[in-house]
Each structure stands twice: as structure tokens, then as C-alpha cells.
Amino acid sequence: MLKKRIIPCLDIKDGRTVKGINFIDIRDAGDPIELAKKYVTEGADELVFLDITATIEKRKTLVELVRKIAKEINIPFTVGGGINSVEDVSAIINAGADKVSINSSAVKRPELISEVASQYGSQCMVVAIDTKFENGEWMVYVSGGKIPTSLKTVSWAKQAETLGAGEILLTSMNNDGTKNGFAIDITNEVSQAVNIPVIASGGAGAKEHFKEIFQRSKASGALAASVFHFGEIPIPELKNYLKTQNIPVR
Amino acid sequence: MKIVIIKYNAGNIMSVENAINRLGYNCIVTDDPEQIKIADKVIFPGVGEASSAMHYLKEKKLDQLIKSLKQPVLGICLGQQLMCTYSEEGNTACMGVFETQVKKFPPKELVPHMGWNNLQNLKGDLFKGVSESDNVYFVHSYYAEVCENTTAICDYILPFSAAMQKNNFYATQFHPEKSADVGTIILKNFLEIKSDIIKY
Structure with a gap:
């Protein structure tokens, strides 16, 4: 049976992980490779590296980092953040990433999705959507959630699929950081509307939240950052719990 | 041991190269027939589209070469599909090493089949030390039908x-x-197959 995926997300700035970590057995908590290897050992199914480096100059360090990650990591990984063109995608894929995720640049120029999909295949094209519930509608935001758009989330997800997206990474801004659980309604709505995997993101605070999102939506995976970074939910413990709840995990 | 990864117009070669290196072996990536012929182990990876990949292999006469190899050869993903007789993807005649066809998944669940899934009915050298509860990573929209080579x-x-x-x-x-x-473990099993004694 196909397993539900548990996906830790690492925020990267200038080649270093941003958020603090309290894993006692990691020598350098800021080293993305060490943290990634720790997650692999714990049983993470996939990793997402989100680059939040501000300056273009320092972005070049990302490609070098991706190359190092690819040498060390034996599970699939996605790289996202600030990817604007097919050239950006090529650099990341050629450095060894399995998938790239694009967000604002896909909204700005949806053809980018098709261009990447036709060159590298849909399986590596993740479209990340930041969504916010306001005035009775789930709407798409861009630029790290700072700028609203006129796009409705479900129709944008369907359009992304039509253009060649292979996966949707759906982050609810209303839930992100709250630790009150994933946004079940919009995740369910999007995962029913498309025939590609949807990864739920934003709001994980307890093991039960992972159970809920898998039981009450068709999400293929769930992504979280801080609960894993700070050791609040150890991945082995989470997976054992999900197994007892009859949710198929590796 | 000389390990060769066949270079052609389908991606994902670097991931395989990295995995071989992590096992402590070196390998070369080449489309040079002479290098491929003298290798102890040949790996034929691939992520891409069947008809364009097959077209490229034929142009370089690599299809005939691969079929004629006597040392252990490992096809991965698209590599496996191209070693079958035929693929529905692009209506492509393939190499015909394995007596089976490649078809598109009916859209009853999400396609591609992407993620971790477990294996059943394990046989042969590759799965020494692997059990049926173990999971491996898949990404594909086409599949090879079950046959006597499975x-x-x-x-x-x-x-x-x-x-x-x-x-x-x-x-x-x-x-x-x-x-x-x-x-x-599976890659290590492949690399440790004795080249002169092929058993099944």
C-alpha cells in the first residue's frame, strides 16, 4: 500500500538552517546536511529545503549546498524559494535535487510550470500555494504571504495541474505557526479537486494533527518544520502513533 | 571493479552516481561502447519519456549493445521499461530483454504512483536481506505487467x-x-553479484 509521507521542511539562509534545533546528537545545528541526515535516520520520507536568502549574490551558495545534499542524502528532496526561471530550475536539478517548488513565480507567469514540466517532467514540478481564508474564500497569496492575489485557491491548484504540476504543496497561512492543526477543509477541497498529490502544510502541533489531516482529506503527505526541529514530535514516535491509528506509513 | 552508468538523454544519472559513491565504489558515466563492454557492472538508469529515450539509444546503437551484454546489467525506472518489449508511452518498440509490455496506469488513484510502497513475492539476488514489509520509493505513470521474469x-x-x-x-x-x-542494500546486492556466475 502507498504510504502517507512525513516531510520535514528546513529553512535555509545563506547556506545555513535558520531555526534553532535541540537535537543533542547534532554537532552543528546550523548545518543543513547534518540536520537532513538526522531526519533521514529518523525515517523522514522526503525533505524540503526552502531558501529564504535575501540577496541574489548569496543565492549562488544554494546550488553548491544542493550538490552537497545530493551526495549525502538517499531519499528524495525538494528545493524551493526564489526560483524564477527555467534556468534557476536547471541549476537546482542539475545539482541533484529531485524536485523544485515554485510559488510566486508560477502565479506571475503560469507558463513556467509547463516549461519546467516539459523539460524535466511533471514529477519534479511542485507548485507551492500559500492560501488564506478571508471574506468566506480561500485566496492565493504570493511573496512569502505578503501580497494577496485575485486567485481562488482551488481553481489555481486545478490550473497548475493542467499546466503540468506534479504535486501541490498547500500552506494555510491561517494555520501556519498556530500549532492548532492543519487546515482540513481547504486541504480536502484541493485534494479532491486535483488528481496529483497534495502535501498539507501549516499548523502541525501534535501527533493527532497528522492523523486528522490524513483521515479527513486525501493529502498524500504532511509537512512541518518547527515541531520536528525542536524535537517536539520525534518522527519515529509520530510514525508509530500513525500506525496504531491505521494510517499507512513507512 | 569497473562500474559504468550508461549516459543518454534521460536524467537522474547523478543520483545513481552519488549512491554508488556512498557505497564506496567509483563509477564512470559514459556512452562509449568500448567502455560499456569491458565494465564489470552496467547500470542503465533513467527518468524521462520512452519514445525519445529509445530513439536516442537506437541512434547511438546502444539498444543492441545493451541487449548483447553478458555482465550484470541493472535497469532503473525508465531503464526497466525500455528493457521490456513495448511501451504504451509514445507507442514505443523497446529492447525486448524482458517478455512483457509497459502500460499506463488507469486513473483509478493518483497518477503518477509517487512515494513509498512495499514489495511482495521477492525473488533472486537483489533482495537478499530485504523483507516484504520494507518500502522503496517509486515515481512513475507507466508500469511493466507481471511476467515470468518478475x-x-x-x-x-x-x-x-x-x-x-x-x-x-x-x-x-x-x-x-x-x-x-x-x-x-539492493544496490549493494547488485554490485556484489559475481559476474561469472549468474544464478536465478
Whole structure:
């Protein structure tokens, strides 16, 4: 049976992980490779590296980092953040990433999705959507959630699929950081509307939240950052719990 | 030991190269027939589209070369599919190492089949130390039908060939190079097959 995926997300700035970590057995908590290897050992199914480096100059360090990650990591990984063109995608894929995720640049120029999909295949094209519930509608935001758009989330997800997206990474801004659980309604709505995997993101605070999102939506995976970074939910413990709840995990 | 990864117009070669290096072996990536012929182990990876990949292989006469190899050969993902007789993807005549066809998944579940899935009915050298509860990583929209060469079955929408073997030819639909420790065992098993004694 196909397993539900548990996906830790690492925020990267200038080649270093941003958020603090309290894993006692990691020598350098800021080293993305060490943290990634720790997650692999714990049983993470996939990793997402989100680059939040501000300056273009320092972005070049990302490609070098991706190359190092690819040498060390034996599970699939996605790289996202600030990817604007097919050239950006090529650099990341050629450095060894399995998938790239694009967000604002896909909204700005949806053809980018098709261009990447036709060159590298849909399986590596993740479209990340930041969504916010306001005035009775789930709407798409861009630029790290700072700028609203006129796009409705479900129709944008369907359009992304039509253009060649292979996966949707759906982050609810209303839930992100709250630790009150994933946004079940919009995740369910999007995962029913498309025939590609949807990864739920934003709001994980307890093991039960992972159970809920898998039981009450068709999400293929769930992504979280801080609960894993700070050791609040150890991945082995989470997976054992999900197994007892009859949710198929590796 | 001389390990060769066949270079052609389908991606994912670097992941395989990295996985070989992590096992402590060196390898070369080449489309030079002479280099391929003298290798102890040949790996034929691939992520891409069947008809364009097959067209390229034919142009370079690599299809005939691969079929004629006597040392252990491992096809991965698209590599496995191209070693079958025919693929529905682009209506493509393939190499015909394995006596089976490649079809598109009916859209009863999400397609592509992407993620971790477990294997059943394990047979042969590749799966020494691997159990049926172990999971490996798949990403594909087309599958090889189960046949007499099948050495592992995966069930997604329907049972299909997750791995095959015929004489010195081995293949996996999943990506051992992305399948964590289980994948490492499978790659190691392949690299440790005695080249002169092929058993099944």
C-alpha cells in the first residue's frame, strides 16, 4: 500500500538552517546536511529545503549546498524559494535535487510550470500555494504571504495541474505557526479537486494533527518544520502513533 | 571493479552516481561502447519519456549493445521499461530483454504512483536481506505487467513488476538510489553479484 509521507521542511539562509534545533546528537545545528541526515535516520520520507536568502549574490551558495545534499542524502528532496526561471530550475536539478517548488513565480507567469514540466517532467514540478481564508474564500497569496492575489485557491491548484504540476504543496497561512492543526477543509477541497498529490502544510502541533489531516482529506503527505526541529514530535514516535491509528506509513 | 552508468538523454544519472559513491565504489558515466563492454557492472538508469529515450539509444546503437551484454546489467525506472518489449508511452518498440509490455496506469488513484510502497513475492539476488514489509520509493505513470521474469511485485491500482530478472539482466521500477537504507542494500546486492556466475 502507498504510504502517507512525513516531510520535514528546513529553512535555509545563506547556506545555513535558520531555526534553532535541540537535537543533542547534532554537532552543528546550523548545518543543513547534518540536520537532513538526522531526519533521514529518523525515517523522514522526503525533505524540503526552502531558501529564504535575501540577496541574489548569496543565492549562488544554494546550488553548491544542493550538490552537497545530493551526495549525502538517499531519499528524495525538494528545493524551493526564489526560483524564477527555467534556468534557476536547471541549476537546482542539475545539482541533484529531485524536485523544485515554485510559488510566486508560477502565479506571475503560469507558463513556467509547463516549461519546467516539459523539460524535466511533471514529477519534479511542485507548485507551492500559500492560501488564506478571508471574506468566506480561500485566496492565493504570493511573496512569502505578503501580497494577496485575485486567485481562488482551488481553481489555481486545478490550473497548475493542467499546466503540468506534479504535486501541490498547500500552506494555510491561517494555520501556519498556530500549532492548532492543519487546515482540513481547504486541504480536502484541493485534494479532491486535483488528481496529483497534495502535501498539507501549516499548523502541525501534535501527533493527532497528522492523523486528522490524513483521515479527513486525501493529502498524500504532511509537512512541518518547527515541531520536528525542536524535537517536539520525534518522527519515529509520530510514525508509530500513525500506525496504531491505521494510517499507512513507512 | 569497473562500474559504468550508461549516459543518454534521460536524467537522474547523478543520483545513481552519488549512491554508488556512498557505497564506496567509483563509477564512470559514459556512452562509449568500448567502455560499456569491458565494465564489470552496467547500470542503465533513467527518468524521462520512452519514445525519445529509445530513439536516442537506437541512434547511438546502444539498444543492441545493451541487449548483447553478458555482465550484470541493472535497469532503473525508465531503464526497466525500455528493457521490456513495448511501451504504451509514445507507442514505443523497446529492447525486448524482458517478455512483457509497459502500460499506463488507469486513473483509478493518483497518477503518477509517487512515494513509498512495499514489495511482495521477492525473488533472486537483489533482495537478499530485504523483507516484504520494507518500502522503496517509486515515481512513475507507466508500469511493466507481471511476467515470468518478475522478481518483485508492487500493488498500486493493480499488481505490476516492481523488479525483474532474466539471466544477467536485472531491473527495478523503483529508485534504489532514493530508497534510504533498503535501496542501499539492493544496490549493494547488485554490485556484489559475481559476474561469472549468474544464478536465478
